[in-house]
Amino acid sequence: MAVTVVGSVALDNVETPFKKMNNILGGSASFFSLSSSFLTDVKIIGVIGDDFNQTYLDIFKDKSIDITGLKTEKGTTFHWEGRYGYDLSDPETLETDLGVFSSFKPVVPHSFKNDTLFLANIDPDIQFDVLSQMNSPKLIALDTMNFWIERKREKLIKVIEKSDIFIINESEARLLTGESSIFLAAKAIHNFGAKILILKRGAYGATMFLDDHFFIVPAYPLEDIKDPTGAGDSFAGGFLGYIDNTGDMSFENFKKALVFGNIMASFAVEDFSVDRLLAIKMDEIKDRFKKFRDMTYFGELSL
């Protein structure tokens, strides 16, 4: 029972209308692994520069996250700088410096080759290379973004073909398939080969498709969002962590996993960087899950 994530570990500058934070821990693998670590063993495959902060490595170690696959190379760590407006939705990217990530060639350790695998949003060529190194992973989940859809569509489709679960934004699914209806977009993606499709809708939740099964869920409503960075990866970490922990591959269990991911994302955005993920306790997560169930549940018609 373990999940391996291949993705970025980064140093971010994040600005909102209310605060600016520099060189804080970011990157898809960071959010994913810390979120997932509440429910299962997690291993990171990635690369950092020799400028990386030892304190940040200790964060992973404290949560028993396996970082033997996180290599340190000469050079600078992946750096992203972004600014959010008052609506705290899509940020403006002010700077992206790949640093040592530009020559990232992941090597999958033998003991990782049968894990559940999460391919975070990176170059589809690298995603494909990782897949070819795996033995028989229990489950393969995949994220991407418009940048790769526009530049490496063919290779991306080959990665989708080999994946079980494809997690993307609703707008990206439309871009990828050319379909405006989410049902037609889902059909097209099923035809590419992914059995399960999860469409993220930002502050409005997510939808999930598996054959004729369909699930729709709003986002957990929050009074105060501090920094939306990492919401999607925290979601994916909670989702795959839940499936890996329970080992139940039914659609009913996938629904609970999706809501669990939803809840993890709702915590992640309540503070900058991974700070809120580090502070929460399992009881708080369970409590929020229960509250969410109450606020979305309705009974049968009384007519």
Add this chain to the structure above:
Amino acid sequence: MAVTVVGSVALDNVETPFKKMNNILGGSASFFSLSSSFLTDVKIIGVIGDDFNQTYLDIFKDKSIDITGLKTEKGTTFHWEGRYGYDLSDPETLETDLGVFSSFKPVVPHSFKNDTLFLANIDPDIQFDVLSQMNSPKLIALDTMNFWIERKREKLIKVIEKSDIFIINESEARLLTGESSIFLAAKAIHNFGAKILILKRGAYGATMFLDDHFFIVPAYPLEDIKDPTGAGDSFAGGFLGYIDNTGDMSFENFKKALVFGNIMASFAVEDFSVDRLLAIKMDEIKDRFKKFRDMTYFGELSL
């Protein structure tokens, strides 16, 4: 057991990227009454011009909707012309001609004065005047729009003070209260006096607030939307119709009523004007409600 609606009965021109329809039956009272008529007796208070089409009056009569309060005056019927873009969300208003509606002075018949009352989106001065004519209505629900919030805020707040249920768009609640958090906006509106607040989120569903109770629900996902006009009033009609039919004022029943309204709105947008509302059968409504329950239901944590 009856619901009275005070609002517009209109002749609309509606254009989408796919079709244009002229002089079709529109107006808040039309959508509301036809939606509500599935579950309770409905009475319309409004005004039409002498250009109005007899066929449209027969539509109301066929559904046993009481139009004794719908007066015919010399002049033209309220006319709205709007155009939707490809996203089929907020339309561009090309023309609004109030016609006989500009001198609308509603008179509430005696037999209407204890009904459940829906004050559709009209001038708060008229809404206030209607309220002062009522005796002891079972329930008072209220809609409005940014136009009135900007121009007649003080009078609108006096109407909210006398209402039980306030139904508006999420963005309008922010405009009215100056609060960006929906929870703070809800608190402010509770302080104005409305016990129950329903915030509509367009294609993303709705939220409902009552004291410490909170309910959130996505919209019913549709493969093909033809014309979004009237979605909000069809929603309100289904919601109040359900409450009036069941007579159950518990929050649990209000949740079902909200979902019932959601389902009625999902039908309304599947064709132009009120055409889909006229074609559906009660079994289809119940079936869609059940489907929606399946696609949003999830179980307890298995951890």
